[in-house]
């Protein structure tokens with residue numbers, strides 16, 4: 001909660017202006033009605049016309065000031081709210097970014113989406129309804145009570161008692177019933193978002209396995225539960241405001257009865273009775289929303305707690321902290337590296353060096369740990385044991401952002417953004433010209449127009465087209481170190497061979513580490529690393545490995561026989 005208050009206080013000027021304008025708007029609104037009451041009474045006494053005209057002019061002025069100050073109060077407070085929400089969202093996103101990719105082992109993407117959109121949105125009530133309106137209400141009430149005291153101490157006392165009742169005593173009593181409903185609503189919103197995301201991701205598979213209808217019904221049931229929680233909360237909000245409105249009406253009636261009595265006993269001039277009644281009626285407009293202040297405060301605390309849960313997750317190494325890599329192209333090395341995903345030992349005592357300017361491939365059966373080596377070299381996870389060296393420097397001392405900017409990477413899964421082919425390419429090179437973009441598309445044998453539309457996740461392209469589009473990005477980035485994980489796995493053998501040859505030409509003199517299932521074409525590389533069950537079982541030049549008669553030779557033979565079969 002402290003963080004939320006700090007974020008709000010960063011907008012100090014807007015907070016102060018909202019309070020001042022809110023108070024001016026409130027006091028003039030009360031003044032407007034008070035004066036209306038006074039004019040009605042005064043008019044009955046037939047005063048000189050100029051006096052009525054003067055009062056009417058004041059009335060107009062009050063009306064004008066009230067409207068203008070309300071207008072600017074709304075604009076300033078809403079603008080400040082948007083800035084506050086934006087800052088909170090950015091802060092949350094910043095943490096998420098640094099926690100990725102580990103974050104997905106703990107949270108599901110739909111739930112994170114519900115937090116970053118829904119929970120942050122809930123916090124808008126904190127500034128707009130919890131933080132500054134009570135201050136405005138207090139100022140308006142105090143001014144009204146002080147003013148009323150000039151006419152009748154008792155009436156001022158009645159207003160004060162009602163104020164305490166509607167703002168201090170009743171709201172906290174009503175809050176408890178809200179707290180449970182509020183939390184249940186936030187949880188249901190998270191559940192709905194999680195299930196809806198899963199449903200959309202898995203739509204095709206659900207349809208193919210005839211589970212679409214069943215899953216859609218489950219989703220509808222969650223949606224109904226969420227709507228029910230919202231309705232329950234809505235009913236409670238109306239109930240609470242109605243209770244305060246009822247007390248306000250009782251107070252107005254009390255002021256009327258008490259005032260009439262004082263007029264009959266001569267303690268109050270009858271001229272001011274209508275003024276006091278209308279003033280009471282108006283000032284309680286400010287007390288009615290106060291019924292919900294503790295509720296919105298509680299709801300903001302709950303939403304903040306859901307955000308904090310993610311944000312206070314211990315961060316790994318921060319990507320913008322560390323030293324720069326001193327050489328280019330640089331070497332890649334692992335010394336006695338072991339790594340576990342959760343409790344499963346995935347890599348065991350891995351040792352290798354890919355000297356700068358040389359090219360190596362990692363081969364081995366599926367699940368042997370090849371991609372994990374790539375992820376570790378890219379600083380996506382921290383190793384439990386051993387040292388990873390980049391240009392001879394320990395990876396934990398290197399600024400990850402510097403590493404990422406200096407490596408050209410192609411992983412097994414590449415993301416394509418909704419937009420155009422051009423937009424999807426220039427993320428690799430911001431200042432690339434259209435000619436350059438067309439050139440890389442040609443190089444990848446892709447007959448795409450730069451303005452061609454790309455659906456979310458590149459759904460309108462084939463697997464092979466997507467892979468070549470990802471390769472086109474690499475061609476554009478073209479740094480002196482390349483890491484590639486199965487770059488041609490989705491291509492037909494003839495295209496794969498052609499692109500492999502292009503890759504070999506393009507990467508002469510660069511440091512390259514290539515994960516590959518196919519062994520054909522690796523003969524030109526300087527080194528092959530053979531993985532089996534998380535261990536590096538062989539390493540050396542291709543010819544050396546053939547002589548060793550180990551796993552590499554077996555894999556080669558299997559590949560040769562498979563090709564012969566077809």
Ligand SMILES: Nc1ncnc2c1ncn2[C@@H]1O[C@H](COP(=O)(O)OP(=O)(O)OP(=O)(O)O)[C@@H](O)[C@H]1O
Pocket residue numbers: 341342346364365366367368369370371372373
């Ligand atoms: N994010 C993850 N969380 C938990 N376990 C994982 C994760 N990623 C991979 N693994 C496990 O680690 C092991 C090594 O996976 P890795 O992806 O490195 O293998 P690979 O040799 O690249 O396989 P393939 O050739 O099929 O791509 C596998 O048993 C896999 O199930």
